[in-house]
Amino acid sequence: MVLKQIKDFLSQFGQGFKEASIDQIQRELEEMENAFALLICGSLSGMPAPPAFLSLCLLPYMERELKIMFSKTIFLDDKLAVWSDLVEL
Amino acid sequence: MNKIFFFLGKGGVGKTTLSASLAYYLREKNKTVYWASIDPAHNIYDLLSLPASPKVQKIEAGLWVEEIDVDRYLRRFLEHIQEKAQKVYQYLQILNLDKMFKVIKYTPAMEEYACLYALKEVFKKHEDKDYLIIDTPPTGLMLRIFSLPFVTELWLKELRHWREEILKRRQIVAHIKHVDFGPGAQLEFSKDKVFNELNAQQKDMQYLKDVFTNPKKTFLILVINPDKLSLLEGKRIVETLNKFGIPIKIVLLNKTGHSMELKELNFFNDLPQKKIPLFEGPFPKQVLLKIASLWVEDAYL
Numbered sequence: 001m002v003l004k005q006i007k008d009f010l011s012q013f014g015q016g017f018k019e020a021s022i023d024q025i026q027r028e029l030e031e032m033e034n035a036f037a038l039l040i041c042g043s044l045s046g047m048p049a050p051p052a053f054l055s056l057c058l059l060p061y062m063e064r065e066l067k068i069m070f071s072k073t074i075f076l077d078d079k080l081a082v083w084s085d086l087v088e089l
Numbered sequence: 090m091n092k093i094f095f096f097l098g099k100g101g102v103g104k105t106t107l108s109a110s111l112a113y114y115l116r117e118k119n120k121t122v123y124w125a126s127i128d129p130a131h132n133i134y135d136l137l138s139l140p141a142s143p144k145v146q147k148i149e150a151g152l153w154v155e156e157i158d159v160d161r162y163l164r165r166f167l168e169h170i171q172e173k174a175q176k177v178y179q180y181l182q183i184l185n186l187d188k189m190f191k192v193i194k195y196t197p198a199m200e201e202y203a204c205l206y207a208l209k210e211v212f213k214k215h216e217d218k219d220y221l222i223i224d225t226p227p228t229g230l231m232l233r234i235f236s237l238p239f240v241t242e243l244w245l246k247e248l249r250h251w252r253e254e255i256l257k258r259r260q261i262v263a264h265i266k267h268v269d270f271g272p273g274a275q276l277e278f279s280k281d282k283v284f285n286e287l288n289a290q291q292k293d294m295q296y297l298k299d300v301f302t303n304p305k306k307t308f309l310i311l312v313i314n315p316d317k318l319s320l321l322e323g324k325r326i327v328e329t330l331n332k333f334g335i336p337i338k339i340v341l342l343n344k345t346g347h348s349m350e351l352k353e354l355n356f357f358n359d360l361p362q363k364k365i366p367l368f369e370g371p372f373p374k375q376v377l378l379k380i381a382s383l384w385v386e387d388a389y390l
Contacts, residue, residue, distance in 0.1 A: 022265045029258040036251055050244040051237070053166070053202040056193065057290060060173035061282035064274045 034072045037065035093221040098312035099322040103343040108224045114381035121151045123215040126224040131156035163203035201233045232329050238294040245291045252284050308338040320353035
């Protein structure tokens with residue numbers, strides 16, 4: 001009984017570490033998706049851009065990435081809120 | 090495997106006339122020929138004294154002619170994208186796609202892509218013909234068309250790698266946290282539409298690169314005149330295409346007879362050359378065949 005409690009207690013630690021590292025990967029993923037969309041729409045923001053036809057070919061499939069890009073752009077000047085969100089305040 | 094001849098050179102050097110001479114020569118040899126122009130200022134039908142047509146026309150047995158309407162290909166490409174994008178972004182009322190696409194038509198490099206798209210279709214559609222003869226648009230545009238598959242491939246390589254990294258991370262996050270990434274977002278490489286589109290584009294660009302650089306399939310014929318500007322432009326064509334590994338098969342020094350002592354001619358000394366004197370129009374079949382006899386060798390065919 002006591003052993004089971006200790007085991008559960010320790011496994012929760014493990015789960016906590018796992019989730020923290022996955023959160024990190026998830027944030028990295030969103031940044032990469034944001035950057036991917038920025039790159040595809042680079043000509044709109046003055047970045048080096050792939051040929052326009054390539055951006056057009058990918059446009060119909062970029063819904064998620066564009067949403068992330070727009071959301072990141074909107075909250076660009078509210079870093080405090082983003083950080084608060086990251087540390088779950 | 091059929092063969093493709095491209096005629097390159099400055100405007101007015103005689104590309105259309107020389108491409109016509111080759112088309113009729115090949116017909117005399119009983120070969121099937123598709124002869125087309127992708128120059129926005131077409132003049133194949135003017136040369137043949139026939140009424141212009143936007144469609145492929147069989148002007149005699151075994152000889153098909155087309156003045157390719159690049160605008161039509163561009164319109165079709167944009168309509169296709171618009172249709173797909175509207176399905177996904179229909180909730181975005183503010184995005185007026187109709188208006189947007191009218192503007193996109195004039196985006197830099199769209200015309201080059203439309204030409205490339207047209208060429209790809211033409212190569213595949215006329216695979217059954219023995220020879221394809223392509224009369225090209227002015228140098229600047231044509232060089233950009235030739236370079237597009239090489240430049241685009243660099244972009245595709247990077248974007249594909251980036252996409253792979255994104256999908257790998259999506260899979261990790263989904264595996265542990267069971268996150269819903271929203272409509273259309275896929276985890277599998279084979280189901281991700283962005284990844285598939287990048288692969289499809291890469292395949293197309295590879296196909297075009299293979300066609301352009303295959304010396305057994307594609308023959309580039311440079312037409313120059315004995316005048317300084319045409320020679321300098323010809324030099325630029327050779328140098329630019331060399332960078333992409335696209336060789337010039339033969340240089341046709343057309344409209345000779347004037348002074349031939351231009352030092353700019355020396356640049357072409359290492360390339361096979363043929364001299365063709367000035368022929369005044371009109372150009373009936375007999376004249377075109379006479380012109381062809383001055384330069385076409387069976388070794389090219």
